[in-house]
Amino acid sequence: xxxxxxxxxxxxxxxxxxxxITFEAHSGEILGIIGQNGCGKTTLLKCLNTTLxxxxxxxxxxxxxxxxxxxxxxAQEMGFVTQTTSTTFPFTVxxxxxxxxxxxxxxxxxxxxxxxxxVYDALKDAGALEFAxxxxxxxxxxxxxxxxxxxxxxQEPRILLLDEPTLHLDINHQFDLMDLISDLAKNKSLLxxxxxHDLILAARYCDRVIAVEHGEIVAMGETGDTLxxxxxxxxxxxxxxxSIDPRVGLNVTILxxxxx
Amino acid sequence: MITTYEDIEEFRKKxxxxxxxxxxxxxxxxxxxxxxxxxxxxxxxxPQEVLEALIxxxxxxxxxxxxxxxxxxxxxxxxxxxxxxxxxxxxxSLFKNPMASPSVLGISSGASFxxxxxxxxxxxxxxxxxxxxxxxxxxxxxxxxxxxxxxARTRYGIATVTLLLAGVAVGAFFNGLVxxxxxxxxxxxxxxxxxWTMGSFxxxxxxxxxxxxxxxxxxxxxxxxxxxxxxxxxxxEEQAANMGVNVKTVRMIAIVGTSLCVAGAxxxxxxxxxxxxxxxxxxxxxxxxxxxxxxxLCVMGGAxxxxxxxxxxxxxxxxxxxxxxxxxxxxxxxxxxxxxTRKKExxx
Numbered sequence: 001x002x003x004x005x006x007x008x009x010x011x012x013x014x015x016x017x018x019x020x021i022t023f024e025a026h027s028g029e030i031l032g033i034i035g036q037n038g039c040g041k042t043t044l045l046k047c048l049n050t051t052l053x054x055x056x057x058x059x060x061x062x063x064x065x066x067x068x069x070x071x072x073x074x075a076q077e078m079g080f081v082t083q084t085t086s087t088t089f090p091f092t093v094x095x096x097x098x099x100x101x102x103x104x105x106x107x108x109x110x111x112x113x114x115x116x117x118x119v120y121d122a123l124k125d126a127g128a129l130e131f132a133x134x135x136x137x138x139x140x141x142x143x144x145x146x147x148x149x150x151x152x153x154x155q156e157p158r159i160l161l162l163d164e165p166t167l168h169l170d171i172n173h174q175f176d177l178m179d180l181i182s183d184l185a186k187n188k189s190l191l192x193x194x195x196x197h198d199l200i201l202a203a204r205y206c207d208r209v210i211a212v213e214h215g216e217i218v219a220m221g222e223t224g225d226t227l228x229x230x231x232x233x234x235x236x237x238x239x240x241x242x243s244i245d246p247r248v249g250l251n252v253t254i255l256x257x258x259x260x
Numbered sequence: 261m262i263t264t265y266e267d268i269e270e271f272r273k274k275x276x277x278x279x280x281x282x283x284x285x286x287x288x289x290x291x292x293x294x295x296x297x298x299x300x301x302x303x304x305x306x307p308q309e310v311l312e313a314l315i316x317x318x319x320x321x322x323x324x325x326x327x328x329x330x331x332x333x334x335x336x337x338x339x340x341x342x343x344x345x346x347x348x349x350x351x352x353s354l355f356k357n358p359m360a361s362p363s364v365l366g367i368s369s370g371a372s373f374x375x376x377x378x379x380x381x382x383x384x385x386x387x388x389x390x391x392x393x394x395x396x397x398x399x400x401x402x403x404x405x406x407x408x409x410x411x412a413r414t415r416y417g418i419a420t421v422t423l424l425l426a427g428v429a430v431g432a433f434f435n436g437l438v439x440x441x442x443x444x445x446x447x448x449x450x451x452x453x454x455x456w457t458m459g460s461f462x463x464x465x466x467x468x469x470x471x472x473x474x475x476x477x478x479x480x481x482x483x484x485x486x487x488x489x490x491x492x493x494x495x496x497e498e499q500a501a502n503m504g505v506n507v508k509t510v511r512m513i514a515i516v517g518t519s520l521c522v523a524g525a526x527x528x529x530x531x532x533x534x535x536x537x538x539x540x541x542x543x544x545x546x547x548x549x550x551x552x553x554x555x556x557l558c559v560m561g562g563a564x565x566x567x568x569x570x571x572x573x574x575x576x577x578x579x580x581x582x583x584x585x586x587x588x589x590x591x592x593x594x595x596x597x598x599x600x601t602r603k604k605e606x607x608x
Contacts, residue, residue, distance in 0.1 A: 079502075
C-alpha cells in the first residue's frame, strides 16, 4: 500500500499553514513527523484523513484520491487517534471500541459475532482487554489512549494516524505504547504516521522522519540520516548529540537550548 | 476483570439482560400510568370500566368520558412526552452537554410567538378556524429553525457551539416579542396567551392528536435511525468524523427530527418544560449513554412522566391545573441538582 502526498497546501484565511508538502509512505513503516508547536504537524494529519480539506495538492492511497472517497471509505483506510480522549458521557470501553466498527457496517446492520471477535482482538492487541467492562471516564490517560488505539484498529485500517500518542504519559507507559505501535507496524503491516514532540522516542521507534518548520518540510529520510545536530538546531533551536548506542540503537541526547 | 473472549460474551449477555429488564419495566410503568390517567379525573372510573369502554363494551356514560374526553388527552400526553423526551436526549448528545434541552435552539420560543400571533390577531383563523394556534406554532417552529441555521452557518460550515448560541439569541428575541404581545394584549387575549405558554392538555382532542402524530412520528423515526451516529457524536464530532460519520448530514437529521418533535408537541400542548431534561438524565443514570437503548426508553419514559404529571395536575386540586406548572415545579429542582453534581460535563 502506498500513501502519496503531492504538493499539499493548507491555509486558514489569515495564515498559510502547510506549503507544498510532498512525500510517500508505505505499509509496515513508522513515519514520524516532528517539528515545533504550531508548525502544522496536526494540520497535516487532519488533511490526510480529510478532516481539513487541503487547499491545493493531492493525497492518494494506492492511486485513489482521498477526496473522492466517502467518509466511511476513508475510515476503512485510515484510523486516527487524536490528542483528545475526553468524553462527556460514560460509555463502557467495549461500547467505545465497538463504535469503531461503524465504517464497516451497513445503515441498519447490527453488531455481529464477527464484530465482537474483532473488538476482542483489538482490545487484546492494544492491551486494553482487562478494562473492557469499565466506563471510559474511570480510566487513566494511558489506558484511554490504548482504548482509542483499539477503536482505531477495529476500523481495520491500512494506515494509522497518531497525534502525540505519548502525550501526558509517564516514561514507562510511553515505552509500553511505542512498543505496541511498533508491533502493529511490524505484525499487521500497518503504515503508522505519528506526530510527536519526543525526539528520543522518534529516534528509537521511527523508520523515517519528516521535519516540518513553518509549514514546510525541511528534512526527510531515514531516521538515522535525518536526525542530525544541525537539524536539531535549525528546527528546535537546541543543541543535541546523536549517537548509536549498542543497547538502544539511535539515541538523542539533548544538551539544552542552543547557545549562540 | 475481562481476560477471555468468554468474559466478553458474558459481559454482553449481562448488558442485554439489563436492557430487556429496563425496557420491560418501563413498558409496565407505561401501562400502569395509562390506566391511572384514564381512571383519575373529575369522576373516578374503575380500571375494569376503562377496559370495557376501550373494547367497546362499556356503558354509554363512562364510554363517552373515556373515549371522547380522556383517551385523546392521554394519547396527546403520551405523544408530547415521547416527543419532548427524545428531543432533549438528541440535543444533549448533539451539543455534548447534559444541560441542553429542546428549548436551546429557540424552537419553543418561536412556537410561543406563532401561537401568540394566532391568539392575539386571529392570524390564519379565517381559513383554519380553531387550528390556527397549532398551525401558527408549527409554522414558527420551522421559521425559527431556518433562522437559527442561517445565522449559525458560515462558509466553513456550522460549528455546534455557534448553533447553540444562535438558538439562545433567536429564542430570546422571540421571548421578547411574546412579552411585547402580552403587554399590548387585552385581558382575554393576555389570559389565553399566558394559558397557552403554561402548557396544558386541557383542550386536547383527537384532532389535536392527529395534527401532531405525523410530524412527531417522522421525528422519532428519523432520530431512531441515527442512534449509532448519535453515540459517536456524543463522544465528539471530530472523533465521529474519524470513524466515518458524515457529521453534517447527521447533525441536519438530528436538528430536523428534533424540530419536528418539538413543533408537534408545542403545537398541541403549548410549552411544557423540563421533560427533555429530566427523562434522558434519569435513564442515562440507570442504563448508560447508549442511544440504542436510551431512545426507546426515553420515548416510553417521557410518555410515562407526562401521564403521571397530568394525572397529578388533574387530581391534586379541585381544578385541573396546566401540566406545565407541575413539570416546572419538579424540573427546576432537578435542573439545580444536575448543575450541582455534574459541573464537569457541563463546562467541558
